[in-house]
Amino acid sequence: MTEWEAGLDDEEAGAVMRTVVRQLKLWRESAGLTQAEFGVAIGYGEELVSSVERGRRIPRPEYLDRADEALGAGGKIAALKQDVAEVRYPKKVRDLKRLEGEAVELGAYNNSVVHGLLQTQEYARAVFSARRPPFTVDELEQRLSARVARQEIVGEGAARPLFTFVQCESTLRRPMGGRAVMRRQLERLLEAAKYPNVDLQVLPLGHEENPGLAGSFRLLRLKDGTTVGHVEVQHLSRVIADPKEVQLLEMRYGNIRAQALSTRESTALIETVLGET
Structure with missing residues (x-):
């Protein structure tokens, strides 16, 4: 044990x-x-x-x-x-997992790393290992187990939520964990993009406009019809329920998706980056 x-x-x-x-x-x-x-x-x-x-x-x-x-x-x-x-997992992870379990639709923009629900175990380990001050071995394993457990929600099935992910191109080119780990992560993104309930887009670095410069965030539309936001920065994790703040995030996410490549173009870009890795 x-x-x-x-x-x-x-x-x-x-x-x-x-x-x-x-x-x-x-x-x-x-x-x-x-x-x-x-x-x-x-x-x-x-x-x-x-x-x-x-x-x-x-x-x-x-x-x-x-x-x-x-x-x-x-x-x-x-x-x-x-x-x-x-x-077994930290409270903020449990709370987030419950929210995801109640969601019928989840949208997320990430500009630093690949979204946690799409990370391979090796990539997630590299992300957690980059933390300073570093986690202890036991803390790292705890968080890694929690992340893998949350990923059960992604996949094919009638009861699965609808997912829209927008990844900044920088997350595809940042070699977290080294070349082999990054290749497998890019392959995982291509696998996820094939799920019928997943739309995966990439926001290119070459675009002059980027509505997502304020950082990563997600939106969750719940079974009761309400929408909440979630932001996480440094060691802070915050659920946003105020309708006005949620509306701002929804507008921003709509702009980000409009600036991003189509799902087909995004898949082609991921395949290109994979070939270069």
Whole structure:
């Protein structure tokens, strides 16, 4: 089991983990096992068992599966995996994933890196590794897992949202992670562009006008008909719900899409850049 501090910095995650910890401890004590004996039974050390029961570490799915089997819980402990999976990631990631899950349409403009929903795992690792001060190994793996989990929403299927992505050409030419990583990332963009519910456009560097100079952002149209925006800069993540501010983002996004290449032209440009990489 990869060791990393739980970092429960929000009330929701704390409440979930207090419930999980209480259940694990009650089941273990009811079975008459010490932490050391329980650790032997599930294949983990006493120190790790103690850290989990004190709420200092979040148990991984296999930990809960082994605990369920060793304690004869009949699936009651294993059922906690879904709740634990949600709080494993930072609150801002959980909130964003929920918004994406409620969206029927998602539009995004990116001018620094490829959008997170379209990143390969290797490219995402390179992006996270570029952070200064750097993430610890465990923090990096946590964020990487969270990003990959969010990508499940992209793909073919009747229940999938409609996606429009506009990438500044600079994101195609910035060799994050090196040549091999960037080639695979460009191939991933071409794959995503083939999905019937994905429109992928590129805003060329050669255009004199660029309405997106203020930075990357996204718009999410939700099932109830409302639209919210989301911006993320440095270490700040903000959901924009004020109608006037959302309207400004919608106008800006419309201008960006109008300045961008068509989907066919964008695909051709990506293929050109891939051939040069």
